[in-house]
Amino acid sequence: MVFVTGAVPGDRVRARVTKRKRAYAEARALELVEPSAERVAPRAPHPGAPWQVLPYERQFAEKEHLVRDALVRIGGFADPPVEPILAAQDPWRYRNKVEYSFGTDERGGLVLGFHRPGRWNEIDDVSEDVLASERVDALRERVKAWCRAEGLSAYDRREGAGFLRNLVVREGRRTGELQARLVTSPGDFRASDFAAELDGADGVLWTRAAGVAETTRDGETELLAGSDFLDEEIRVFGAALRLRVSPEAFFQVHTEQAERLYALAAELAGLRGTERVFDLYSGIGTIALCLALRAREVVGIESVEPAVADAIENARSNEIDNARFFAGDVRTALRPLVEEAGRPDVLVVDPPRAGLSQKIVRRVLETGAPRIVYVSCNPTTLAPNARQMTDAGYRLSAVRPVDMFPQTPHIECVALLERDSP
Numbered sequence: 001m002v003f004v005t006g007a008v009p010g011d012r013v014r015a016r017v018t019k020r021k022r023a024y025a026e027a028r029a030l031e032l033v034e035p036s037a038e039r040v041a042p043r044a045p046h047p048g049a050p051w052q053v054l055p056y057e058r059q060f061a062e063k064e065h066l067v068r069d070a071l072v073r074i075g076g077f078a079d080p081p082v083e084p085i086l087a088a089q090d091p092w093r094y095r096n097k098v099e100y101s102f103g104t105d106e107r108g109g110l111v112l113g114f115h116r117p118g119r120w121n122e123i124d125d126v127s128e129d130v131l132a133s134e135r136v137d138a139l140r141e142r143v144k145a146w147c148r149a150e151g152l153s154a155y156d157r158r159e160g161a162g163f164l165r166n167l168v169v170r171e172g173r174r175t176g177e178l179q180a181r182l183v184t185s186p187g188d189f190r191a192s193d194f195a196a197e198l199d200g201a202d203g204v205l206w207t208r209a210a211g212v213a214e215t216t217r218d219g220e221t222e223l224l225a226g227s228d229f230l231d232e233e234i235r236v237f238g239a240a241l242r243l244r245v246s247p248e249a250f251f252q253v254h255t256e257q258a259e260r261l262y263a264l265a266a267e268l269a270g271l272r273g274t275e276r277v278f279d280l281y282s283g284i285g286t287i288a289l290c291l292a293l294r295a296r297e298v299v300g301i302e303s304v305e306p307a308v309a310d311a312i313e314n315a316r317s318n319e320i321d322n323a324r325f326f327a328g329d330v331r332t333a334l335r336p337l338v339e340e341a342g343r344p345d346v347l348v349v350d351p352p353r354a355g356l357s358q359k360i361v362r363r364v365l366e367t368g369a370p371r372i373v374y375v376s377c378n379p380t381t382l383a384p385n386a387r388q389m390t391d392a393g394y395r396l397s398a399v400r401p402v403d404m405f406p407q408t409p410h411i412e413c414v415a416l417l418e419r420d421s422p
């Protein structure tokens, strides 16, 4: 199994292997020998949407196939119970968060867009982002025009000089809220005029970051206008949860598909109202709060403190009093949590792309939870984790892919692992 960047399923390419693992490899396409016969014209250039050259039906069929393939080849499951993928109702302009980078073109002009694939210091300007809404497009163009008129320079990581680094835009798809966060190097600019220029936005923030690393998570953030938090709404089981999201916190990028993902996680959890549920990697409390509507109690663990504060506030503002949240590292917090709260009936994990380490899987197994609901954004790490769990006596009973990232090769899925109660 080889994952090739710079190519889409059906292409014949010459490629160089960049990473070799025991069960799969990664490669970069060098030459397109024969393009897939199914290729269609892209809507607009977008390095973050490499699969837009495939018809949407072909994209999600391929993702379903990739999940099955990962479980067979990497996880060693002979016939994994992969159910049909939940395709997106709207596969374009769906993202509720976008990060743009500032750069300089050949003539020295300021650009605002995306990294050219494989080039860490070259930015291609974007005037239409087919994954974000038209409102986000308009906001980005206003920021670009204002920064050009001010004569501000882009930060150059090679030189370690220049001011503007990133523009992070978040949009509440259900609430209509819009938030702009400008990330710069240390220095000054006419910040209050900038905020006044974006007077339609619900929040305007400014982060000053030192160091050369390309990350929008570091640095000091100052509120220039409006609110620090973005509000979004999640609709599940006929209820609408209004959730606050801090700038530092993770939030699923496709709100409508996230609602379907959480409803699915709740369904697989098989709740009757009597259960104690642990939600590991709980973020701002999204899954925990959805499950709390149907369980006896839910406890969440999350390492990013502002996200934990959001989760606690989200429980309070939605009048959910059977969900508690703790700041901590899952690796060390799980044992003490079992001692304090008791064994869980259902354990939900939603880790980052790297999945769970073997040690964390052992900690999860120690809890003895009869049901584990595994929300994964990477089937190549879900597969070995699920194998370790089944080797310890669990059954992989269901896997359901959810297309959270149309026009990209990324895949989300939810899996259920069960064992008989001792």
Ligand SMILES: C[S@@+](CC[C@H](N)C(=O)[O-])C[C@H]1O[C@@H](n2cnc3c(N)ncnc32)[C@H](O)[C@@H]1O
Pocket: 249, 250, 251, 252, 281, 282, 283, 284, 285, 286, 287, 301, 302, 303, 304, 307, 328, 329, 330, 331, 350, 351, 352, 377
């Ligand atoms: C994929 S997100 C899931 C968040 C949440 N379940 C949701 O759907 O919005 C993973 C979360 O795990 C958190 N995280 C990463 N490593 C962690 C660790 N070692 N212990 C606890 N939380 C961690 C991240 O900050 C992030 O909020």
